[in-house]
Amino acid sequence: MKLNPCLRLITISVSALLLSACATVQFGHDFDIKAFETKVERNVSTQANVKTWLGAPGSEGLAVTATGEQHVKWSYFYGKGKLPKLKNATLKILEVEFSQQGIVQSYNWSE
Helix, strand or coil: CCCCHHHHHHHHHHHHHHCCCCCEEEEECCCCHHHHHHHCCCCCCEHHHHHHHHCCCCEEEEEECCCCCEEEEEEEEEEEEECCCCEEEEEEEEEEEECCCCEEEEEEEEC
16 A cells, blocks of 8 residues: 555654654644635635645645546645653644646645
Protein backbone atom coordinates (compact mmCIF):
# COMPACT_ATOMS: atom_id res chain seq x y z
CA MET A 1 0.00 0.00 0.00
CA LYS A 2 1.40 3.40 -0.99
CA LEU A 3 0.72 6.27 1.45
CA ASN A 4 0.25 9.79 0.19
CA PRO A 5 3.29 12.01 0.97
CA CYS A 6 1.50 13.91 3.75
CA LEU A 7 0.44 10.76 5.59
CA ARG A 8 3.87 9.19 5.08
CA LEU A 9 5.52 12.25 6.69
CA ILE A 10 3.08 12.13 9.58
CA THR A 11 3.65 8.40 10.08
CA ILE A 12 7.44 8.78 10.04
CA SER A 13 7.31 11.77 12.39
CA VAL A 14 5.03 10.08 14.89
CA SER A 15 7.07 6.85 14.77
CA ALA A 16 10.32 8.72 15.41
CA LEU A 17 8.78 10.65 18.25
CA LEU A 18 7.42 7.49 19.85
CA LEU A 19 10.99 6.27 20.15
CA SER A 20 12.06 9.42 21.97
CA ALA A 21 11.56 10.40 25.62
CA CYS A 22 8.12 11.15 27.10
CA ALA A 23 7.20 14.67 26.06
CA THR A 24 4.60 16.76 24.32
CA VAL A 25 5.21 16.70 20.59
CA GLN A 26 3.91 18.95 17.84
CA PHE A 27 4.40 19.01 14.07
CA GLY A 28 3.08 21.15 11.23
CA HIS A 29 1.39 24.45 12.00
CA ASP A 30 -2.11 24.82 13.41
CA PHE A 31 -4.88 26.19 11.22
CA ASP A 32 -8.55 27.06 11.66
CA ILE A 33 -10.62 24.92 9.29
CA LYS A 34 -13.84 26.80 10.10
CA ALA A 35 -12.24 30.14 9.15
CA PHE A 36 -10.95 28.57 5.93
CA GLU A 37 -14.42 27.26 5.06
CA THR A 38 -15.96 30.72 5.50
CA LYS A 39 -13.47 32.22 3.03
CA VAL A 40 -12.90 29.59 0.34
CA GLU A 41 -15.08 29.44 -2.79
CA ARG A 42 -14.81 26.56 -5.24
CA ASN A 43 -14.02 27.71 -8.79
CA VAL A 44 -13.25 31.24 -7.49
CA SER A 45 -10.54 31.21 -4.78
CA THR A 46 -6.92 31.02 -5.96
CA GLN A 47 -3.66 29.50 -4.75
CA ALA A 48 -2.60 32.99 -3.67
CA ASN A 49 -5.77 33.31 -1.55
CA VAL A 50 -5.15 29.97 0.16
CA LYS A 51 -1.50 30.82 0.80
CA THR A 52 -2.57 34.15 2.36
CA TRP A 53 -5.07 32.39 4.65
CA LEU A 54 -2.98 29.35 5.62
CA GLY A 55 0.62 30.02 4.66
CA ALA A 56 2.78 27.68 2.60
CA PRO A 57 1.50 24.10 2.34
CA GLY A 58 3.20 21.28 4.23
CA SER A 59 3.41 19.30 1.01
CA GLU A 60 2.49 19.63 -2.65
CA GLY A 61 1.51 16.92 -5.10
CA LEU A 62 -0.64 15.96 -8.03
CA ALA A 63 -4.12 14.39 -8.05
CA VAL A 64 -5.48 12.71 -11.18
CA THR A 65 -9.26 12.36 -11.58
CA ALA A 66 -11.02 9.32 -13.03
CA THR A 67 -11.21 11.17 -16.37
CA GLY A 68 -7.45 11.84 -16.38
CA GLU A 69 -7.68 15.52 -15.44
CA GLN A 70 -4.73 16.63 -13.31
CA HIS A 71 -5.07 18.88 -10.26
CA VAL A 72 -2.35 20.38 -8.11
CA LYS A 73 -2.87 19.26 -4.50
CA TRP A 74 -1.67 21.14 -1.42
CA SER A 75 -1.70 19.48 2.00
CA TYR A 76 -1.73 21.17 5.39
CA PHE A 77 -1.33 19.20 8.59
CA TYR A 78 -1.01 19.73 12.31
CA GLY A 79 -0.51 17.27 15.12
CA LYS A 80 0.02 17.57 18.84
CA GLY A 81 0.04 15.02 21.63
CA LYS A 82 1.76 13.81 24.76
CA LEU A 83 4.04 10.79 24.55
CA PRO A 84 4.15 7.90 25.07
CA LYS A 85 0.40 7.21 24.66
CA LEU A 86 -0.55 10.38 22.75
CA LYS A 87 -3.45 10.96 25.13
CA ASN A 88 -5.77 13.72 23.97
CA ALA A 89 -3.83 13.93 20.71
CA THR A 90 -4.92 16.34 17.99
CA LEU A 91 -4.43 15.61 14.29
CA LYS A 92 -5.77 17.83 11.51
CA ILE A 93 -5.27 17.36 7.77
CA LEU A 94 -6.54 19.64 5.00
CA GLU A 95 -6.05 18.86 1.32
CA VAL A 96 -6.88 21.49 -1.31
CA GLU A 97 -7.01 20.68 -5.04
CA PHE A 98 -6.47 23.34 -7.68
CA SER A 99 -7.01 23.43 -11.44
CA GLN A 100 -3.99 23.87 -13.67
CA GLN A 101 -4.89 27.59 -13.63
CA GLY A 102 -4.52 27.71 -9.82
CA ILE A 103 -8.23 27.89 -8.93
CA VAL A 104 -9.66 25.87 -6.00
CA GLN A 105 -11.57 22.87 -7.34
CA SER A 106 -12.19 21.00 -4.10
CA TYR A 107 -10.93 20.44 -0.60
CA ASN A 108 -11.31 17.85 2.14
CA TRP A 109 -10.28 17.76 5.74
CA SER A 110 -10.21 15.48 8.72
CA GLU A 111 -9.74 16.17 12.39
